[in-house]
Amino acid sequence: MNRDMQFKIQALADGELSAAEAREVSALLAHDPAAAALHAELRQLREAMIGLEEPRSLPESREFFWSKIRREIERSERASVAASAEPWWTAWRMWFRPAGVLAGVALVALLFLLPIGRGSGPNAMVAAFADGGAITFRDESTGTTFVWFTYPAENGVAEAAAPTTLTTP
């Protein structure tokens, strides 16, 4: 008996099959003891549960339970009145703040990126030494060259991995 047939047997017990399907499944039950046993199990359980839900009482007094409901109703109604009394533009506040933050970040980024007040042409050069162990950065506007050694010196000529600043007039 495959899964589909098991579900059909259940649907028969629940009255969820069409008339044609119900006849088909009922015919199977007449010839298949396993199917008939399954149908009996499902039907007995279903019948046993009719009207047999455990009754329960709310474990709070009428007055206390009602007082909580009333308080919450009144609170939500006050909140609703307050919200409807606000100016129309306050609903957009939630967008103003993040938009303002984004605008500020964009402005700062522009100030750093734009070559404001500097001469034309390249004002910075980044180069690497042939051995690939150091990086230089040249700022033409201030005439300053930074050299960054990426590894500690072996012969003591350069100090360990620290930037060296060379300033030329």
Next chain:
Amino acid sequence: MPNERSYPTAEDKALVAWAQQGDMLAFEELVARHRDKIYARAFSMMRNEQDAIDLSQEAWVKAWQRLAQFQGESSFATWMTRITINLCLDLLRKQKRLRAESIEEMNEESGGVERQMPVVTVNPTEGLERTELRKRIDAAMEKLSYEHRTVLVLHEFEEMEYKQIAKVMGCSIGTIMSRLFYARRRLAALLQDLRKEDAP
């Protein structure tokens, strides 16, 4: 005139109509009448007293807010129960997202286990007094996963059809049939175990 209204003797229909006009005393009477039923439904799904109290309270507040939408297509009690069920399902879904799924639960979801379970040939409910049977069913349902308990509650106690259950639980009819099938077989096995414990 509100002063002439007899709330304790009025029918639900009248109380709802008064409450829809803003009469909170009428709504209080509705709460008093149906609070146990709503709490019981919430408890049957949540199996936690505090969750059930909180959810039933929330259901009543929502009912007040949506009272204008109630047109009497069903009884007030049924309408309230639906609100409660939806709130329970929302909380159960939220809890499920926070909870790691056990291997047993995954097996239940895939539906592979129930095919291997032997059919319970002796009716586990036969010969039991209704009170005793009710307690045993309740104890057995406590041991089911929330998906299987929920589908049993909605089908057996709320008498909802497969497609209605599928709609409120947000899954396919096939999934509902699978969960219901497994839940029942597991329930039968649990009741059988309880019966064996009692045997001399």
